[in-house]
Amino acid sequence: MALHPLHTLVEQLKAQPIIFIGGKGGVGKTTTAAALASYYASQQQKTLIVSTDPAHSLGDVLNTQLNNAKTAISPYLDAIELNPDVIVDEHFAQVERTIKSYANPDMMPKIREHLRLSKSAPGAQEAAMLESMCQHLVEAADAGYEHIIFDTAPTGHTLRLLVLPEMMGAWTDGLLAQQRRQAKLRSVATHLDSHNQKSSQTDSAQKNDVANPFAAKKSDRWEQAVSVLEKRKELFRQAGLLLHDRTQTAIVLVMTADVLPLAETTRAIEQLENSKLTPAAIVINQLITPTQSDEFWRRRAERQQQLMQDIEENFFKYPLYPIYLQQTDVRGTEALSALLE
Ligand SMILES: Nc1ncnc2c1ncn2[C@@H]1O[C@H](COP(=O)(O)OP(=O)(O)OP(=O)(O)O)[C@@H](O)[C@H]1O
Numbered sequence: 001m002a003l004h005p006l007h008t009l010v011e012q013l014k015a016q017p018i019i020f021i022g023g024k025g026g027v028g029k030t031t032t033a034a035a036l037a038s039y040y041a042s043q044q045q046k047t048l049i050v051s052t053d054p055a056h057s058l059g060d061v062l063n064t065q066l067n068n069a070k071t072a073i074s075p076y077l078d079a080i081e082l083n084p085d086v087i088v089d090e091h092f093a094q095v096e097r098t099i100k101s102y103a104n105p106d107m108m109p110k111i112r113e114h115l116r117l118s119k120s121a122p123g124a125q126e127a128a129m130l131e132s133m134c135q136h137l138v139e140a141a142d143a144g145y146e147h148i149i150f151d152t153a154p155t156g157h158t159l160r161l162l163v164l165p166e167m168m169g170a171w172t173d174g175l176l177a178q179q180r181r182q183a184k185l186r187s188v189a190t191h192l193d194s195h196n197q198k199s200s201q202t203d204s205a206q207k208n209d210v211a212n213p214f215a216a217k218k219s220d221r222w223e224q225a226v227s228v229l230e231k232r233k234e235l236f237r238q239a240g241l242l243l244h245d246r247t248q249t250a251i252v253l254v255m256t257a258d259v260l261p262l263a264e265t266t267r268a269i270e271q272l273e274n275s276k277l278t279p280a281a282i283v284i285n286q287l288i289t290p291t292q293s294d295e296f297w298r299r300r301a302e303r304q305q306q307l308m309q310d311i312e313e314n315f316f317k318y319p320l321y322p323i324y325l326q327q328t329d330v331r332g333t334e335a336l337s338a339l340l341e
């Protein structure tokens with residue numbers, strides 16, 4: 001598919017409220033995400049931009065300090081920058097509260113130590129970020145935004161995040177099934193036990209309650225723990241449905257006309273297609289206009305044009321949109337939305 005003018009990207013994406021921007025490090029994901037968000041807001045369409053990029057560049061690009069809560073950039077634009085450290089702390093505090101509700105208090109110091117170590121375990125940040133991202137995805141879908149744009153972290157990381165909901169859903173299912181079996185065994189055992197006692201003692205029911213004053217409370221706490229897991233599973237299920245719904249969600253990959261981004265984008269598309277997450281479009285950023293008087297820039301532009309042939313061949317199935325290299329970094333909503341006009 002040939003190159004399309006950039007402003008038609010907005011046209012292409014107008015039916016899909018959720019847009020994920022992916023791609024290799026430094027190719028221009030934040031710039032593209034912020035440009036789309038600024039453009040939609042300039043058209044008075046209520047837009048939320050969420051960055052999961054730990055480098056805080058969304059705040060830099062929008063000239064505002066952002067955090068985990070919504071910041072109003074303009075009447076039509078809200079922005080959130082998820083800080084992995086804060087998210088991980090909140091996530092583990094929540095896990096600790098859940099465990100505390102059903103664990104033996106004597107065990108808590110050991111459990112706390114275990115949780116403290118788990119925070120730095122591989123995947124812990126991703127899991128916590130994923131849950132937070134899914135929450136924003138599901139909440140924003142219900143909060144009346146016309147557009148929700150996710151400025152995701154670089155490719156490998158993003159892909160793991162995108163397939164994690166299914167994996168974690170399966171994991172939670174396994175855990176719930178196992179724990180239900182245990183609860184059933186326990187109730188059979190309790191029943192047998194009380195039955196035995198009944199046959200030997202007349203006031204057995206009363207005695208049983210006295211012997212096990214925590215019985216009812218324990219099952220309540222158990223229900224609570226199960227409900228936390230079930231809520232999480234439902235969240236991942238909803239987020240997974242939204243992610244895979246091509247009428248709701250578009251994935252836009254950003255790359256530059258260079259050899260390494262071409263290889264990486266090819267791999268990313270393969271992985272996305274395997275996960276049934278076919279991208280909607282590819283943005284080729286930092287293109288140099290071919291008419292250059294300077295030898296160095298002319299050569300670079302020619303090199304990019306050669307690569308553009310490979311790119312068009314490799315990605316013939318996808319609409320390609322060019323963004324030209326600007327004289328300076330593009331910052332502020334006006335300059336950003338002007339990129340798309
Ligand atoms: N078309 C462009 N013209 C000029 N500068 C650009 C352009 N696109 C991006 N830049 C600049 O290149 C740098 C990297 O861009 P950006 O932060 O958007 O990339 P990113 O893919 O989000 O990076 P990261 O992977 O670190 O999150 C920034 O300084 C940005 O201002």
Ligand SMILES: [Mg+2]
Binds near residue numbers: 029030031057151
């Ligand atoms: Mg970025």
